Amino acid sequence: MNALENILIFLDSKMKEPTMYGWFHIMFLVIIILLLVLIKKKYSNLSVSEIKKILLLYAFVCLTLEVYKQINFSFNYDELKTWWSYPWYIFPFQFCSVPMYVALIAGFTKNEKIQKACFAFLGTYSLIAGLSCMIYPETVFVTTIGINIQTMIHHGSMVVIGFLLLMNNKIEYNFKSLYYATIVFIICVLSALLIDITTYYLNIGEGLKMFFISPFHQSSLPVFSIIYDKVPYLVFLLIYLVLFFIGSFIVLKISQILNNLFKKEKTEIKRNI
16 A cells, blocks of 8 residues: 555544534534634624635635545555545535635635625525534534544534624625625536536436435435425425525524624723723
8 A cells, every 4th residue: 555545544534423412513513603703703804805815725724625535435445455436426516515616716806796796605605504514414424533524624614704704794784795695506506407417317426416406316405305205396496596595595684683783782892991
């Protein structure tokens, strides 16, 4: 075995598969809460250039961990040999994979409209996806230590980045922001659907299930798996889009309320001083 294979075997160390709200899950929830408090207290007045640097750092970390995940799942070994085999189901274009690409674009772009759209997506659709996974991580845990750490960092950072953008007022609390965010979301959904359909007809991995909206495979997402069986596919897809739109709208409104409360708190503190 070469040095890379030895490193991969080391990183493939096993642990008991974490459970929802077990010690491993709670540990990362606490870390996220502490980071949110830190942002609110110390990092709620950042410039656009500072935000973009943070987004690039976030994208770099997540992409690096994603490369590790891709290699880990593709590398196999036993007592006699090692071999590589790519499991197509880990192709990195699930809903929760997209934010790191969007953050990368937001960090580099000089186009104000593209930047606003990326910011809005990260503070709404991405935030609710990350939050949903952190609250209900039913299918993300495995028995590999490195992968469990990767998935918690990956999904937890979606929450942190969305909160950072909202607390720094880099997303306007209006329908225009939601409109921009929805355009990014629909582009991503159509891209995922194209991948699903193309790979199905090319017989790649029996057709991928990006965003879990493939017309050829049962959706495994909570709630959506039930809807998938009850209605025609196009109705399912429409419900999928509408529910995420509503969820993102709610996130934006809650953020607006919290932001107003924080402003009042700052005003009261200044008056008392």
